[in-house]
Amino acid sequence: METLTLAWRNVWRNRRRTLITIVAMSFSLMLVQAFHNLSFGVYAQMVDSGVRSGSGHIAIYRGDYVNSRDDRLFWNLKKMGVLEQRIAQLNGIKAVLPRLYLPGLAQSSRESRGIMLTGIDPVAENAINPLLKNINAPALIKTLDGRDALVGSRLLTELKLKIGNKFVVTTQGPEGQLVSELLRIRGVVKSGIREVDNSLVMVGRQRAAAMTGQPEAIHELAIILDNPDLEKKLIPLISELLPAGSDLKAVSWEQSMANLANAIKLDYASQKFIFLIIVLIVTIGVVNTLLMSVMERIREFGVILAIGATPGRLRATVMTEAFLLGSVSMLFGNILGALATWYLVEIGIDLRDFIPETMEFGGVVFNPVMRAAWDTAYMLQISLYVLLLSVVASLYPAAKAARIAPAVAMRHH
Amino acid sequence: MSLISLNNLSKTYPLGSQKIAAVQGLTLEIQAGEFAVLAGPSGSGKTTVLNIVGALDTPTEGSVNVDGNDYSEMNPKELADFRLRRIGFIFQSYNLIPVLTAAENAEFTLMLQGMSTLKRRKIISGIFGELGIEGLEDRRPNDLSGGQQQRVAIARAIAPQPAVVLADEPTANLDSSTAEDLLQLMRRLNQEKGTTFLFSSHDPLVIAHAERVISLRDGRLESDIQQEAG
Ligand SMILES: Nc1ncnc2c1ncn2[C@@H]1O[C@H](COP(=O)(O)OP(=O)(O)O)[C@@H](O)[C@H]1O
Ligand SMILES: [Mg+2]
Numbered sequence: 001m002e003t004l005t006l007a008w009r010n011v012w013r014n015r016r017r018t019l020i021t022i023v024a025m026s027f028s029l030m031l032v033q034a035f036h037n038l039s040f041g042v043y044a045q046m047v048d049s050g051v052r053s054g055s056g057h058i059a060i061y062r063g064d065y066v067n068s069r070d071d072r073l074f075w076n077l078k079k080m081g082v083l084e085q086r087i088a089q090l091n092g093i094k095a096v097l098p099r100l101y102l103p104g105l106a107q108s109s110r111e112s113r114g115i116m117l118t119g120i121d122p123v124a125e126n127a128i129n130p131l132l133k134n135i136n137a138p139a140l141i142k143t144l145d146g147r148d149a150l151v152g153s154r155l156l157t158e159l160k161l162k163i164g165n166k167f168v169v170t171t172q173g174p175e176g177q178l179v180s181e182l183l184r185i186r187g188v189v190k191s192g193i194r195e196v197d198n199s200l201v202m203v204g205r206q207r208a209a210a211m212t213g214q215p216e217a218i219h220e221l222a223i224i225l226d227n228p229d230l231e232k233k234l235i236p237l238i239s240e241l242l243p244a245g246s247d248l249k250a251v252s253w254e255q256s257m258a259n260l261a262n263a264i265k266l267d268y269a270s271q272k273f274i275f276l277i278i279v280l281i282v283t284i285g286v287v288n289t290l291l292m293s294v295m296e297r298i299r300e301f302g303v304i305l306a307i308g309a310t311p312g313r314l315r316a317t318v319m320t321e322a323f324l325l326g327s328v329s330m331l332f333g334n335i336l337g338a339l340a341t342w343y344l345v346e347i348g349i350d351l352r353d354f355i356p357e358t359m360e361f362g363g364v365v366f367n368p369v370m371r372a373a374w375d376t377a378y379m380l381q382i383s384l385y386v387l388l389l390s391v392v393a394s395l396y397p398a399a400k401a402a403r404i405a406p407a408v409a410m411r412h413h
Numbered sequence: 414m415s416l417i418s419l420n421n422l423s424k425t426y427p428l429g430s431q432k433i434a435a436v437q438g439l440t441l442e443i444q445a446g447e448f449a450v451l452a453g454p455s456g457s458g459k460t461t462v463l464n465i466v467g468a469l470d471t472p473t474e475g476s477v478n479v480d481g482n483d484y485s486e487m488n489p490k491e492l493a494d495f496r497l498r499r500i501g502f503i504f505q506s507y508n509l510i511p512v513l514t515a516a517e518n519a520e521f522t523l524m525l526q527g528m529s530t531l532k533r534r535k536i537i538s539g540i541f542g543e544l545g546i547e548g549l550e551d552r553r554p555n556d557l558s559g560g561q562q563q564r565v566a567i568a569r570a571i572a573p574q575p576a577v578v579l580a581d582e583p584t585a586n587l588d589s590s591t592a593e594d595l596l597q598l599m600r601r602l603n604q605e606k607g608t609t610f611l612f613s614s615h616d617p618l619v620i621a622h623a624e625r626v627i628s629l630r631d632g633r634l635e636s637d638i639q640q641e642a643g
Binding site: 002006009010013300303304305306307308309310313406407410411 | 460464467469470490493494496497498500502504508510511512513521522524525569570
């Protein structure tokens with residue numbers, strides 16, 4: 001009959017009130033865990049597709065290219081020795097993708113449009129880049145210096161061209177002169193991202209680089225990792241491989257794709273606000289429950305004080321009751337949260353009936369079948385938070401119990 | 414020296430802008446081993462006096478000395494510890510903890526003293542035998558009659574072997590034959606173990622069982638009579 005047993009029995013004195021409180025707490029814990037895990041999964045999926053089509057988990061740029069996008073800041077991949085291979089040999093690297101970006105103009109016999117000429121390494125890119133995922137093998141680029149090009153779907157219609165047609169791309173050369181190349185349309189990229197569909201022209205990187213006068217020129221080395229969590233660890237390792245005095249820098253995706261990073265931050269911030277409100281409402285409920293249970297026992301507490309218990313002991317009793325209430329809720333909340341997450345991981349939420357198949361979010365395609373991912377560290381953290389909160393919620397009711405004057409309490413009916 | 418000595422005790426309660434004098438200038442000595450009752454109509458100050466003697470309330474004026482301890486020189490923690498070890502309380506009714514069994518209720522003061530489970534079980538089972546409630550150890554208060562509940566309360570009060578047991582209208586909610594049994598039981602404890610009892614009551618039955626009747630009226634001592642206990 002020590003404090004814990006006594007508190008446990010007290011918790012179950014008003015079975016219905018306790019059950020309602022536990023259900024409310026567990027349910028809130030489940031909601032927060034499940035929605036967090038859903039966002040966690042969706043964000044991870046977007047980051048994954050974002051880094052594959054964009055600039056990798058880690059990108060290597062020359063100078064301030066990440067901010068200025070100054071196309072004169074290209075660099076010679078071969079002059080850096082076997083940099084590409086040495087990076088690829090690090091643990092946790094999935095792919096290393098060299099790219100060249102040249103803004104320019106595409107002209108068909110009838111129309112002209114502004115474009116972004118993107119030079120790639122087709123062998124590395126075809127396996128990784130989600131923009132190329134839905135294109136059949138014969139419609140892909142094969143060589144570094146061929147004239148075959150992939151173009152954005154919208155660009156294709158606006159130039160009034162068809163697959164197999166030829167067109168001319170013009171950009172500024174190294175001395176400011178105009179340089180043109182004749183390309184042939186091999187395939188079409190239909191991504192749902194406006195910028196890509198409107199202006200992408202993708203060719204082998206050496207064909208594009210020829211226009212700069214340096215056939216090995218690239219702007220970006222996009223590095224895809226096996227696991228996004230390795231980013232922090234790998235940035236310094238990759239930085240060490242960059243030749244001294246080369247003006248090259250390794251940059252995280254949060255910097256190189258600030259749009260996506262900010263969109264996720266903003267989305268999660270609004271969610272956190274809702275979590276906060278849920279937690280606040282639950283806390284008020286817990287305070288109310290504990291306060292009611294103290295007020296109902298004023299006379300009893302008076303008797304306990306009269307026969308020699310200290311106020312501290314009453315305070316401890318009330319806080320232990322809150323701790324037990326929190327622990328039981330934490331247990332059930334975690335079971336429910338795990339079940340909900342399991343459902344959201346396995347089945348997910350299918351929004352295809354409500355939103356277009358290709359909706360853009362922060363510059364990447366939002367997958368309308370949302371799937372959660374397990375963030376167990378967060379689940380544990382939020383559970384402990386709920387436990388802590390119920391103990392904090394008990395401070396006022398416990399203080400109230402400790403302030404009872406026995407002589408007054410026992411006249412209380 | 415007396416076990417309890419009250420010297421010129423007064424207690425006033427503020428009531429709005431007025432003051433209610435619950436006890437006025439009470440001087441009283443009670444010796445160890447007495448079986449005394451504070452008698453008087455409702456509102457005469459009986460509960461107030463018991464609360465002050467039991468260190469649950471402080472007098473507005475006057476001094477209290479119980480078992481050689483002057484309350485005015487003790488801090489709240491010392492007073493709580495004094496209540497725990499030296500004073501036994503029995504209240505009118507509903508003074509058991511409903512979620513504890515009869516034995517756990519009776520043990521409660523011993524548990525607060527930090528006594529081991531084994532030791533207190535032994536003490537309580539002895540007391541339950543003496544009080545004729547053996548076999549009820551595992552019942553909850555709700556499953557006990559009023560008389561049985563008061564016996565458990567007596568067990569809890571006498572378990573720490575206090576200097577005095579204070580009982581505020583202990584028979585008020587009992588029928589007269591149950592009240593009679595309970596009074597005889599307490600009288601026996603008083604005679605066999607020498608436990609000092611101080612009751613409050615306006616029940617003639619209780620008054621008839623007392624050796625000494627201290628009558629209060631409007632917070633003042635009206636009479637203090639030694640009598641042959643019935
Ligand atoms: N906390 C209090 N506040 C104001 N008046 C009180 C308080 N407690 C008791 N009284 C008053 O003090 C007087 C004595 O009360 P009490 O000691 O309970 O008498 P008894 O126990 O003999 O019925 C009564 O008039 C009562 O109303
Ligand atoms: Mg009274």
